[in-house]
Amino acid sequence: MREAAFVRQNKDKWLKFESLLQNKTSPTPDELSALYIEVSDDLSYAQTFYPKSNTTAYLNGLAANAHRKIYHSRKEPGSRLISFFIKEFPLEFYKHQKQLLLSFLIFMLFAVVGAFSASGDAAFVRFIMGDEYVNMTLQNIAENDPMAVYKKMAQTDMFLGITINNIRVSFMVFTLGIFAGIGTVFVLMQNAIMLGSFQYFFYEQGLLWESARTIWIHGTIEISVIIIAGCAGLVVGKGMLFPGTFTRLVSFTRGIKSGLKIVMSTVPFFIIAGFLEGFVTRITQMPDWLAILIISASLALILFYYVFYPIYLYKKTNKNNEPGLHTV
Template sequence: MKVPKLAIFNREHEIVTPPSIEQAALRSDRFRLERESDWRRLEGILARLEKGRLRTLPDEDLLALPALYRMAASSLAVARETSLDAATLSYLESLVQRAWFQVYGPRYGLFAWMRKFLGGQLSRAIRAIWLDICIALFVMVAGAVTGWLLVAQDTEWYFRLVPGQFTDSRVPGASREVLLDTLKVEESASGLSAFAAQLFTNNAGVSILAFALGFAFGIPSLMLLVHNMAVLGAMLWLYNSQGLAWEFAAWLSVHGTTELFAILLAGAAGMHIGRKMAFPGTQSILAAAAQSGQRAAQVMVGVVMMLIFAALLEAFPRQLAGTEARATIGIFMLLFWAAYFFFYGRETTLKSGTAP
């Protein structure tokens, strides 16, 4: 017979369990009996929720769920601290994990979340920062006008504003034919997927930077928007000087109405956080930053989606379509985003009584 290492013998040479083990088992049993009814109740509630039978759950059980979860979590902490038996620990760990997902876990799957997010949540978040959007739009227009006027007065400003990768042949003094060649229609889409990935990376970097700089009370975001739009204004002046303003605008509009909208929203989202931190009103600074940050994060998810779509438009329709088709796509996208952001989901907002 195999004798346990901790076993001892009495005078009749019978195996006797040491007192310490008996006490531990007794303590574990007492601990479980004192709380087992609550554990069983919690387990029953979780079983119904996991089977999707929420409607059959009594109101008192639903209201008791958070308290039962905290009680089970406390029991688990005590069980670990006092080194109770492995079966009790395993049971409590499983119970607490299941309860956590029901109390704090996501309520929607990916597709359900996407349907809810795109079905009005994003547009409502964007309408909530309308003041910041107006400020950012004014700054962007002012930046483009400033870039145009600076280059019109002194062409040296063109080389100070426009990045080097855009000044290969697109420079002041270039002929109409040279500039028109940069807007030509490609014969195939070969290699454009890599171009799309590069453009997405660049545009995403600008948008994220505009958003991140908003934490410094929004001022650096405004400066970044001014600089980027000054580049656009300088290039508009260049093509206009050779009578190609319409062709350049059409070439740019395919992706520009989506990309510039995304950059506008990113800058406005960052500025929204900075503005709320600078002027929190009756809230504390931390509370204002948390509330505005949650709203801005929703906007930034939409910005990333827009940038992915803009990169595809920039790499394929813009390169393969003619001037009229480019302008048509650009105008359509402008109307689509404006309608979606500022009108879609408004009826749902009014019905629910939530401020847009």
């Protein structure tokens, strides 16, 4: 890419960063960090292709100034962690809404495929879920306690086991994004087909509502966060396939960093889902209104944190940090 085109493509971002650094009310380290990462990547690109240019000198000065401000006012680790979840991550996640939507659509498509396959072949559910699980569930249905599987294990053991397994799955979905996103799609497909065939199995038994009101108490967050982990894997795949103005290695590295932040953000939600599955889902006799309330609150929490709040924060930050009139 010619230097002039590189400057035109990124000038607005640099001006915004410069304006933020020159603001009389000192910006927070987290506000600086978000843009500092991007400017550092631009500096690396400029040093590679325009090593002795004015653009490289300008970006080097901009990055050095930001580095001083960030580390001069660096926060304590506890405060830093809170800031990551409240501001830094949601602000960055705004850029990945398309990957989130794609992950959701992929999951829903294969969930429908799973349900359709189960409807056309009675043996499909056994192939996906296993004979042991299907036979156990049929026995529970015969004993008039179809959701008894959630009562088999001790509460704390179930909470810990489910939480650790879900976190493991989310990291696997993210990590497999290194195969150009194909590995991520494959794991999403597996989980979605399993869910679709599982729900159809209960529908066939005349227990769709009974299963849904019970399973989705924890499943609303659990399934949502697997989709979000899928978003992380797709971000990695996008970084590899579509480097844009960066080298493929730089773009891939940026994708890994962004994807890792996404998957790290899911850990608290998996803990919540594990708690619900270990301690709440087993209460199969709870009234419908309470189950619906828990499911609705869980869905609202996910939508707020991963969809509405990032949009709100992005618009607010852009409004408060309009670039001034400077020249590059």
